[in-house]
Amino acid sequence: MYAFDYQRPDAIAAAAAILSADPEAKALAGGQTLLPTLKQRLAQPTALVDLSRIPELSGICATTEGVSIGAMTRHADVAASELVRAAIPALADLAGMIGDVAVRNRGTIGGSLANDDPTADYPAAVLALNATVVTDRRSIGASDFFRGLFETALKEGEIITRVDFPKVEKAGYAKFRNPASRYAMAGVFVAKTAAEVRVAVTGAGQSGVFLWTEAGDILSSDFSVQAVSGLALDPSNLMSDLHGSAEYRAQLAKVMLKRALASITG
Amino acid sequence: MNASVSSSVTPIGAAVRRKEDHRFITGKGRYTDDMDRPGQAYAYFVRSPYAHARIRHIDATAAKAMPGVVDVLTGADLATDGLGDLICGWMIHSKDGSPMKMGSHPALAKEKVRYVGDHVAVVIAETLNQAKDAALAVEVEYELLPAVADLATATDGEQIHECAPRNTAFEWELGDKAATEAAFARAAKVTSIDIVNNRLAPNAIEPRAAIGEYDSGDEAFTLWTTSQNPHVARLVLSAFVGIAPENKLRVIAPDVGGGFGSKIFIYAEETVCTWAAKKVGRPVKWTGDRSEAFLSDAHGRDHITHAELAMDEAGHIIGFRVHTRANMGAYLSTFASSIPTYLYATLLSGQYAIPAIYCEVDAVYTTTAPVDAYRGAGRPEATFLLERIVEKAARERGEDPAEFRRRNFIKSFPHQTPVIMCYDAGDYVASLDKALEVADYKGFPARRAESERNGKLRGIGLSAYIEACGIAPSAAVGSLGAGVGLWESAEVRVNPTGNVEVLTGSHSHGQGHETTFAQLVSARLGIPIDQVSVVHGDTDKVQFGMGTYGSRSGAVGMSAIVKALDKVEAKAKKIAAHMLEASEGDIEFKDGRFTVAGTDRSLAFAEVALNAYVAHKFPTSEIEPGLKEGAFYDPTNFTFPAGCHICELEVDPETGVVEIKSFVAIDDFGEIINPMIVEGQVHGGIGQGIGQALMEGVTYDEDGQLVTGSYMDYTMPRAGDLPSFTVGMTQTRCPSNPLGIKGCGEAGAIGAPPAVINALTNALGTEDVPMPATPSRVWAIAQARASRLAAE
């Protein structure tokens, strides 16, 4: 690890000020991604701005549209939240599938989204649920937020403050874990509102999370496992590596879609 | 079961809780990295980023000027000081009689680097971070050479060592070629198989570490290191590397967090830390991180084999022919040459009466990390091969694999195999029968039908393994090329107050010696187990020893303790006779008391011990004062644990996920000292065996870069991946050591992989299932199966 300054502001504005003044400074949330990166000397920030003492960033509250989750809310708290479970049970389930207990007790939703790992779980929920990522500067719709591998719409120094999830009629998530890392090899989140069905796939795409529009379209007219039984995902834009070919990931996405649907439709 | 037992005498066979666990679990263990020496500096190694390159030039000027840097040392400095290379201590001769081609292996590279992670220079600095910073400033000019990363084509690749044309270290053979050819000539049926035994990373929970220290007053070195055999480390560093004479080099292996073989070897890092300590006049500490462990701990397995099994009309195996290419990696590690030879081919008879066996092994260099012993070491490779081909042969005959095995089992002992080993005892039918019963083998078809109804493919697979433990006797291994003897030493020191210290040359790094060895002494001397301390891992305390590997600590290490205890008892009887004014021949020792036979006159062990030291009641001209005896024990044979494992599993054809439904292990380890510890060893071994079968595999890309360099890509088995094992025993006493024990440390890792793959091939209806059978591979095979079935 290289040396860095450590700051722990108690207000969003103070954190934003430090981060804007120094492009080499980095926000620190749960540290589950950032700290291993630092330990391996893969990053050399001048300062870490610890967001953990900013009260507005944590916590979950019910909203008229659904549920709002503060950026610093730990995965374990989302998994255990009655409010989340009441509004979108699949979201609580998803949070409970991330990493292991230690990771869930430290890792945060804001950190996960800002990091935008192509195999992370939350991006699938945010995209399928069409959630809104709220920052210290603006609100960003899910479809605009994810921009590719580890890339988001966030500007230099911009801080995620919370994520607003709209309540949906039905939602389900199924994840096939990478045998080594336990991140998603294919994670499929299905969300049904009165107007439409959105299906998001994480873990499989070459450029990160994506909407499986074909699946969404079919399910919008016929919300059943049978409706998608003949559907296949085109592997040409999927990842291929040691753990599986693009074809295998396409297969997994298909199976996870069925399982996510089965978990909803019974 | 018996926690309460710990303050009383503990019989052999009691499941005593491990004495060492309280220390480990409460964080009070003392591992090498827990130690800090006054004035210590930190070492960080500059490692090769390339698989194969010539070093044109190293410029450390800038690095030496960096803050906190004490020194930067390279291979040139080693050469200046006249230090010898790291060695491989087992000489193998090729078929043509020529000695193996041992490529030069300096602790810091000289002309060339030969794998990613090879040691180029060491930076020593006030802090680890400063050492790392400066390491980046060491300028190394490389001339890239083609990598030789693929074992199958390595003999046609760029030559890695000047002394080894076609990258071949040796081409060795074992067995009777003519007799084997003759058997194949008259065979009614031949089954053949092509097998890859996947390469594994050892993954001890504690990474390797070392602290070297030099005392200029005594002109003596001390090395703290994560070693399974500190005395062998001292011997090699002294006699071959030439750091210091043995009397000026103390090696301490304190608590060590697992080894699985990987800490047997003498590596560059501890060599450099010891040597550098004198050079820089400071203690030098190095602690490997996990990435360095993946890169530079010796890996295991990595064979490509073609084999054929000849049978007569009635299904008797009459011949076995094997050709193996074994990956040695970039250098011959400490015992590397013995693994694919004498620890492999000698086991190719397995549990079967095979009249003729012929095995050829080509040991090949590649530009990858060195390959050496890993839990089982050669025996898992032999067992996997044999148990796969036997299973395949039975299936090709349309015969129940259990019955095919039964017909071919060795049924009388001793049994001389055609590949050196003479099995002394065993009952293979007994373990097979028990395993079949416990696994409800008969009920399998019904369970398979049930799985099929749920859209799953179910399979069952057997493995009847044998292993050779103890690696002995010394004269025998010497005649096969071992550079060392493989006996063990022990010393039993009885203190005046009757408690005992046992000094052993074995080394515990997870095996629980502090408990089992103490249990042995407690039972024998009739004193409570907590009055027995086990001392190991320090060359200043224990005179010499061969360390722990090859499941030898029970059979060999404990036997040495028994011998020392025999001497203690004999002397104590003499003293007791004087104290009781009886003749020595009338003294009986039982339950911790010396009794004059047929009387009620007796003395407690502690009374005799005290008297041995005060020496008031016996003539010291006849009997020396004190009660301390040592012994060196050389076994008369290897020991031959054996057993039968049965794995039953289910494949989800949609995803390729394999779920192990049951795993039965019936083992014959001879006499058992502590069944709880034995079970623990079996569980861990099976876990690693299942890991090899389904999850683990070291992968290099064609440039020789390590793809599986972290747990993000190298799949370790986790508790959730494993079923609850059903473990049972059968027992035949081992006739070649006083305790009748055979060893149990590796059995699980040896028996499990073929059981799993036999079950998987059974489920998938094809013999072609590679290890690790990851979900993606299994899915592809299940897909092919489905299309095949659809076409039919």
Ligand SMILES: Cc1cc2nc3c(=O)[nH]c(=O)nc-3n(C[C@H](O)[C@H](O)[C@H](O)COP(=O)(O)OP(=O)(O)OC[C@H]3O[C@@H](n4cnc5c(N)ncnc54)[C@H](O)[C@@H]3O)c2cc1C
């Ligand atoms: C062993 C292990 C297993 C894991 N398994 C999974 C898994 O299965 N699925 C999964 O999805 N994830 C997994 N993770 C990742 C985990 O969920 C992390 O918590 C997450 O990716 C990062 O969140 P964090 O709070 O730890 O962020 P940090 O590591 O602190 O930060 C990550 C990045 O986000 C930035 N950042 C953090 N907060 C904000 C904010 N509010 N606004 C703007 N930028 C911010 C930081 O500057 C940094 O660049 C795993 C991690 C580990 C260590």
